[in-house]
Amino acid sequence: MEGMILWDYQFQGRNAILKWADDIRLGKRDRGRLDQKLDALEAMTFEFASHTNLVAGPLNNSRDKHIYKLRVNGSVAVRIMMCRGPLAGESACTFLVGATERDSKLHPSDAPAVASERRHLILGDHRVYRRSHERFS
């Protein structure tokens, strides 16, 4: 069956992706758009999402070849660093770091590297470092 389970990275019991959206004061319209893209991603196979460029990657500037970025264009070009799984055998995606893009440059610029580190943390103990995805709006 198509479709994936979505997860968010969490740190100290707090959803790091939602916190990032709050920190950059992501607007309601962008949140609505972001939610829609994630709903669509949940309904697709990863390959189909890659084909339509909803997901791009794997990124070269991450430490390994496991980090992708979710592309959502609105008033802000939102790019959420993510990975497939990462646990073996699961049909899932985990959102690791929130970022924006301007002039083809990510902000923060080290987002792929941080995402890579967070992925390894999740691989170490997924119960501590990730939680079910929560909507932005």
Add this chain to the structure above:
Amino acid sequence: MSDSRDGKGDRREELIRSFRDRETREGYSEGFLHTWIASQLAAVRMQRGLTQKELAKMIGTQQPGIARMERDGYGKWNLATLANVAQTLGCHLKVSLETYGSLVEEAVAFRSTEFLKRPSFEEDPVFLRDIPPKELHEPGPIAEMRRKVLRWLDNHAPIDQLETWLQGYDLPPVGDEEPPSYWILAGFLPSEEKEQPMLVRRLRSCMERRADGIESGIRKPDTLDANLFDLVAKMPRPLEFSVGLDANYKRLRGRSQSRLTRSRAGLALLNAIMHNQESSHFFNVWKDQIEEADLEAPYRDFSIGLRGLARIPGAPNAHEVTLGSQITAYTLRPGVRKSVFVKSLADAYRDVWREFRSTAPMFPDDVLKHLREEGGAHEWVMNALMLSLSSQVTVREPYTDNTSYWERKWLEGRCERQLRAA
């Protein structure tokens, strides 16, 4: 796993709540439009088996132009170009102003890219047959199977196509959660009365071919057999298949003397026969099943045999099948212990009695006697009694006709003691 996004109801509620905010719903709507157009172009193109380059050539543009249109977030489509692509793919383009309520429903229904696919004009069932179009335009695998079934009927119902389905090929791409028989029946479910006889005829032909050993073009004969008998068991007019089932029973038994119950096809065949009997036509099948039980799995064979026997109205009592002499005969067969044989038979009787209650075959005296000698083997009767007491259901006791007064008292006393202990 605590996934808060697992239910359609939850999703609907979340969307309705968030759509109360204007900016949120407008943002969602913009995103949905972009995703829908890009994804549907890709999904329908792939459904037609076209590459981006081939489609580009057909509409007189370059491959990167198609790639751009299939990119989520592109958002700069030209209406004329979109209409051109739609027509090339055998569809029409619809641009419409809709309510946000309808967006909620569409977003909830969008659970798979299957939802985006559309048949071409040539495959559009509306133009193939004079039937209500609603059921055929619905997205999803069942409607797709329905379309396949209608095309099959329009094409004079070729038997090789039915055999292809029964082998698990060319079914809606939804994984293998359901057996082929489910999908074929789903395709026929809303059908007109005149379609069912065609399926019955083809299934009968298919069984004849199997009985005749025609296997040309068949890659998975055992799977085909299993699914064929599985489908026959689910058909509403089972008596029409008795000849084919009989022929196939002889074929499967004749191919190897090992028990039918070792293969999935054999089990499916016995199940189909079980659903087929309203007469004693298949009495000998169940007699064989009981009398020639597999030495390695006697319980399973007894259970199937007795279950079949119980379904025949007015069938001879099980005593006439499982004669006392059988027990002695089994002790003479090498490798079979009498106690194992009797225990298996008793277990099978217990299960069949639970299932059929008043119509179950009666428990043979020989077996009862043997169980009493073994000691404690009357547990199955106690369990059955406790089951009936606990559910406050009055059932006919299985032993009243064939056991002595003393035997009844002994069983009842033991049952009461058991209940008190519990």
